[in-house]
Amino acid sequence: MIGIAAPLGYAAYLSFFQDRMIGGNVFVGFDNYRRALGDELFRAGLWRVLLFLLVQVPVMLGLALVAALAVDSGRLRKPGLFRIGIFVPYAVPAVVASLMWGYLYGDRFGLVGQIGDLLHVDMPDFLGSSWMLASIGNVVTWEYVGYNMLILYAALRTVPHELYEAAEMDGAGEFRKAWSIKLPAVRSALVLATVFSIIGTFQLFNEPNVMQSLAPGVISTSYTPNMYAYNLAFNGQQFNYSAAVAVVLGGVTAIVAYAVQIRSMRKEQGK
Amino acid sequence: MSVNTPARRRPRRASNALTIAMGLMLLYALLPLIWLFMSSTKDSASLTSGFGLWFGHGFHLFDNIGDVLSYDDGIYLRWFGNTLLYAVVGAGGAAFLSTAAGYGLAKYRFRGRTALSAVVLGAIAIPGTALAVPTYLLFSKVGIVDTPWAVLLPSLVSPFGVYLMRVYAAEAVPDSMLEAARIDGSGEVRTFFTISLRLLAPGFVTVLLFALVATWNNYFLPLIVLSNPKWFPLTVGLNQWNSLATGAAGSGATTTNFYPLVITGSLLAIVPLVVAFLFLQRFWQSGLAAGSVKE
Numbered sequence: 001m002i003g004i005a006a007p008l009g010y011a012a013y014l015s016f017f018q019d020r021m022i023g024g025n026v027f028v029g030f031d032n033y034r035r036a037l038g039d040e041l042f043r044a045g046l047w048r049v050l051l052f053l054l055v056q057v058p059v060m061l062g063l064a065l066v067a068a069l070a071v072d073s074g075r076l077r078k079p080g081l082f083r084i085g086i087f088v089p090y091a092v093p094a095v096v097a098s099l100m101w102g103y104l105y106g107d108r109f110g111l112v113g114q115i116g117d118l119l120h121v122d123m124p125d126f127l128g129s130s131w132m133l134a135s136i137g138n139v140v141t142w143e144y145v146g147y148n149m150l151i152l153y154a155a156l157r158t159v160p161h162e163l164y165e166a167a168e169m170d171g172a173g174e175f176r177k178a179w180s181i182k183l184p185a186v187r188s189a190l191v192l193a194t195v196f197s198i199i200g201t202f203q204l205f206n207e208p209n210v211m212q213s214l215a216p217g218v219i220s221t222s223y224t225p226n227m228y229a230y231n232l233a234f235n236g237q238q239f240n241y242s243a244a245v246a247v248v249l250g251g252v253t254a255i256v257a258y259a260v261q262i263r264s265m266r267k268e269q270g271k
Numbered sequence: 272m273s274v275n276t277p278a279r280r281r282p283r284r285a286s287n288a289l290t291i292a293m294g295l296m297l298l299y300a301l302l303p304l305i306w307l308f309m310s311s312t313k314d315s316a317s318l319t320s321g322f323g324l325w326f327g328h329g330f331h332l333f334d335n336i337g338d339v340l341s342y343d344d345g346i347y348l349r350w351f352g353n354t355l356l357y358a359v360v361g362a363g364g365a366a367f368l369s370t371a372a373g374y375g376l377a378k379y380r381f382r383g384r385t386a387l388s389a390v391v392l393g394a395i396a397i398p399g400t401a402l403a404v405p406t407y408l409l410f411s412k413v414g415i416v417d418t419p420w421a422v423l424l425p426s427l428v429s430p431f432g433v434y435l436m437r438v439y440a441a442e443a444v445p446d447s448m449l450e451a452a453r454i455d456g457s458g459e460v461r462t463f464f465t466i467s468l469r470l471l472a473p474g475f476v477t478v479l480l481f482a483l484v485a486t487w488n489n490y491f492l493p494l495i496v497l498s499n500p501k502w503f504p505l506t507v508g509l510n511q512w513n514s515l516a517t518g519a520a521g522s523g524a525t526t527t528n529f530y531p532l533v534i535t536g537s538l539l540a541i542v543p544l545v546v547a548f549l550f551l552q553r554f555w556q557s558g559l560a561a562g563s564v565k566e
Contacts, residue, residue: 067296070293073286082296084548084549085297086296088304088548089304091484091547091548092544093490093505095488095490096509099509099537100303145296146300210513213514213517229404233403234495246404
């Protein structure tokens with residue numbers, strides 16, 4: 001546990017200092033934090049991942065839930081094939097996934113463009129500024145939908161079968177069963193998956209960082225807060241300010257993640 | 272739905288609509304991988320001209336693999352070896368430490384146990400980002416930046432692994448059995464290695480596999496702490512090749528010839544993990560079930 005506590009404490013410590021031309025490394029109190037909160041670039045990145053969070057996470061978890069219900073329903077031919085096939089992208093490194101999709105989007109190899117030609121549709125420029133966030137969202141969805149499907153599927157498997165039979169005796173149809181038995185059964189797993197997705201989204205780095213070389217004009221060095229912190233530290237040598245940005249980002253993440261967790265727990269008790 | 276069905280899971284009528292809908296999703300999952308495979312069989316001329324999802328002129332997969340392995344005195348093999356080292360030592364160590372810690376938290380009463388469990392849960396929520404810069408600075412003070420240690424040490428810590436193993440150990444190892452072992456005079460360490468570890472095996476394999484993915488796919492940490500290409504893992508190395516291919520590295524000269532290297536290199540990089548997941552399915556699916564459901 002020291003492994004986590006030590007860097008965290010050091011981050012907090014660093015964030016209170018500043019390298020000055022005159023006087024060297026001095027204690028500046030909350031100056032770095034004040035600067036971070038007023039920093040337009042940081043705020044723009046934060047809004048960007050928030051937008052991403054509000055769209056990508058529900059889409060991904062919705063797809064994962066539908067897939068899990070379908071695989072569990074017993075009405076699918078070869079469910080094992082779907083289970084493992086949809087999961088496979090999880091084993092692909094984010095770097096490789098981003099490179100692949102980046103090439104597919106782009107005009108050099110442009111599978112997307114080729115499919116557009118086949119269908120006689122003009123495909124939008126997925127690496128352009130208006131589509132970039134959606135394109136990254138697609139890469140992340142592709143990587144994790146199968147993983148989340150498996151978590152939800154594992155939860156569905158714990159439902160005792162007598163429950164379904166009892167429900168059928170009472171005349172419940174498929175949708176009624178899904179709504180009244182299956183959804184409550186996956187609740188806690190769904191909350192867990194949501195919290196992990198929120199944490200992952202705030203940390204968004206690999207995909208935009210890799211795709212930056214494919215669309216350098218679109219993805220700036222402060223595209224996501226994490227990229228901003230990275231570039232501040234390793235391209236700008238502003239270690240102290242970068243630490244403050246990272247601590248603020250960590251704080252926001254923890255608050256949002258806990259809020260979701262507590263809200264869902266209250267709902268459960270309120271029933 | 273028929274009401275008078277026998278108990279137990281009976282075979283049900285397969286739904287075509289559902290199968291087709293899920294088939295689309297499967298296609299979505301596999302299409303980029305098919306493209307990757309097709310592309311790595313092409314030379315650079317047909318890479319940019321032909322249709323992405325079919326073979327080009329001639330079958331160049333083995334030529335491409337040869338190019339990947341021989342470029343820059345076989346630096347790719349070096350990266351592959353590094354990744355293997357980081358993944359095997361890092362994930363193996365993480366799985367072992369998580370198992371020991373999770374077992375300790377689940378089976379022993381000691382002061383601060385509740386607090387420690389809370390710390391583990393909290394640690395899962397801490398974004399790795401907040402730790403990246405200070406980790407780098409700490410490592411540079413100790414003088415292990417740009418060495419394999421800088422990648423290995425952080426990979427050993429896995430809060431999620433500890434959490435998963437705590438849940439798993441609480442169920443899998445009965446207290447009465449530990450009591451019996453104690454009465455028979457077995458020391459705690461010996462009990463752990465000879466009896467408990469065996470019962471914890473499915474959970475161990477699950478944590479191992481997920482730690483394996485995490486370290487194999489790790490990009491952010493090595494990017495920060497390594498600068499010598501000699502120690503790069505595949506992820507960082509491949510992205511460097513990509514920068515060369517797109518000309519973003521600053522040389523200005525865009526070289527199309529790098530693309531077959533990046534594409535074939537990517538294909539080779541994902542094969543080991545995909546194979547591992549396919550063959551160890553039975554283990555990780557049962558372990559996942561135990562961890563994700565119970566709170």
